[in-house]
Amino acid sequence: MIYLGSTRVLTQDFGSHKYAEDYAGDHKSIVKMNGQGKVIQVINRFKSHEDSINYQTFLNNQSRWKDGNIYHCVSITGKQVDMSYDELGGNQIVIETYTNEGTLLTFRLAHLDQVLVHNGDFVDEGTILGYQGNTGLVLSSKATSNETYGSHVHLEIRNQDGTPLNPRSYATGEIKTTYKKQSNELSKDKDQFKVIVDNINIRQEPNTTSNILGMVYMNEVYTILETVKSSEYTWYKITTGRGVTGYVASKIGGQWVELMLKNEEIKPDPEVPDEVIDPTYELLFTCKKTGTYYVKLVENEQLYIKKNK
């Protein structure tokens, strides 16, 4: 059986692991996925063996582990390692992907020796995601002096509600996942927005409690089909390139998206003004058409606008 692109054996099944499965093969062997996806998160700062946490140390202090806390632990080589709860997975990758029916799934692969992909990368069966390793918290009966101590791939798959699914058939390649480019084409004839934060959920309805259908990411462009305002958010209805229709929120006053509206042309005044009252003041543009203008400033930059007399 092929688990994640390499010959591995199942070392912990979904029944006993509860929310994932573990597959062990050769230490530092390549890891691939059986399908397509987009990398949405990467942690890649640990060294296999050196930054593998001693399991007994973890068990002794387990009650103190809390989300968001940094914990000082002892690695299997006796080295002091600082780790937060979500780094127990060591070097890891989170991938957004979809079933053939279009249902959102997130894959999390953990304990890698090294991650070879970057946030935002599109990956498929040909992509080497990284190498199997033992970073983070791993359990093994092997001697602590053995550098392959606990080396395995942890695969966790969650649906849009965050519910863990049995990952087996995805690990063996029995079920393959898909991913299509979802950003729309840039167009001057359409009202569009560009995402200027890391990511925003796509919701089925314009409210924060409706189903999550996927996410939009930094620098992606979408055509606005409809605008719905609420007290806290402006919701933009979109259809992605993979055919999902839903609503993306921009927090009012929060600057989550940059609007690119077809009727709002932002043109700097081509004429240099004849009269400059104060050399430290500069006329930036002459308003030719009433509308809302967006001005991007960099740190410490100041904006002066000349007043009408």
Ligand SMILES: [Zn+2]
């Ligand atoms: Zn695991």
